[in-house]
Amino acid sequence: MGKKENMPIGMFDSGVGGLTVLKALHERMPCEDIIYLGDTARLPYGTKSPQTVSRYAVQCAAELVNRGIKLLVVACNTASAVALDALRNAYPDIPVIGVVEPGAHAACKASRNHAVAVIATESTIAGGAYQRAIHSISPDTRIIGHPCSLFVALAEEGWTDGHVPEAVARQYLEPIFNLATGAKTPVIPDTLVLGCTHFPLLVPAIKNVIDPATVIVDSAATTAEAVHGELTRLNFKRAENGYGKTRYLTTDDAARFARMGTRFLGTALAEHEVELVDL
């Protein structure tokens, strides 16, 4: 077991969005080593078919497993929604944690009126993974799912506050919250799940548009908590001593990964810290 403890946690995402999960994980478990793979050559996953996303996810996992990891975090909502079974089949000995289930649990815990809105990419919403995960925990919860594809482009462009993101947030979110008012069951969601790792960057704009009492569930923190729980259960936690190292891998353009990564991590990431890999 001693050897397992000291192995890094592997994480992958289609790009830089999952760095919001990495940041939360590092805050929760600062001693752990982490290897992060951003499959930027093939992003976005959100517009691709479930079959393609599953194939890419297994390829990402292979790269991480070959480097030796003790647990795999799928830090991408699209892949968490469609590829967990494929990953568990491919690597039955590696515990796999996605971002959907922790987010669904947090939403059910937060909502007092059993009405939850979920915003995500087109394929995450169409795949219905959040809807299923929330209903399996709380069958009576009313869920409104809505794709918000432009939020991804806004986060990557760095347009995270000001007029444009608020106008986009208003166009996406007002119908969701109005729709609830006009419905036969006049329950406005009291909880909003950010079902895409890019979306935490848009929180300031979102907060300016919706009722400030709405609870915003960002799956990064909830996933970090789930990883902590799983490592504790398996006795795979590293000794709490010093700071872990983080390694960054990308499938395309290390300079761009570093530039965008800095935005998502909130701390400087240099190009030489990012390794280019071919899957």
Add this chain to the structure above:
Amino acid sequence: MGKKENMPIGMFDSGVGGLTVLKALHERMPCEDIIYLGDTARLPYGTKSPQTVSRYAVQCAAELVNRGIKLLVVACNTASAVALDALRNAYPDIPVIGVVEPGAHAACKASRNHAVAVIATESTIAGGAYQRAIHSISPDTRIIGHPCSLFVALAEEGWTDGHVPEAVARQYLEPIFNLATGAKTPVIPDTLVLGCTHFPLLVPAIKNVIDPATVIVDSAATTAEAVHGELTRLNFKRAENGYGKTRYLTTDDAARFARMGTRFLGTALAEHEVELVDL
């Protein structure tokens, strides 16, 4: 030569954007058969490195060349900017036409004050292909290049007029045109090149933001004209009789290609008309 004449024109793009070029080509040469390949599994090209884009472009071309084509249209600005040499090396017997040169020619012809603005994706602007193409025709022309990545997301989301696209267009375009006013040479560009095939869908929003006298150069029509010229020169034009057939290939999600394609073609495209291919 008779056999060559009746072969289709091959076109590829990273996705559905190039359908604006297909539409213009079909209008200019309605008798020609066309095979269009949208590499949707790997879109967008605009954020990827030149090396990766060239590799993908040659793979797209291989699929079309294997089916038999008389001319290759690179209906993607990013690939036209970085991959023409790789394509001509890989297929020296196939004439290759990109969208950059025709657009540059049209811009130089349109501009009376020798000041041209070019908007495109991040990598097209960074690669400087339009700047080089315009300067090789008209060395004294002043060029302002600006990446407008969000226009791609807006076109794909179908948000092509109304408040949000105008706010985005204003944020991107006002500095370009103001910058010119404030500069030592107070020449505001009188010509705006849409250096991305998605951007023609945003023309209504763009027109509401800039001086209505500005000439908007959309490379779709200019590329169609260049294809016509090249086929005439080579004596490869099909007999002008009846309507040609168009075949659609995509590397992922035929249903989504058909849905988005309908938006870009302006006519209905059904899922069964789209063939899924693996490159």
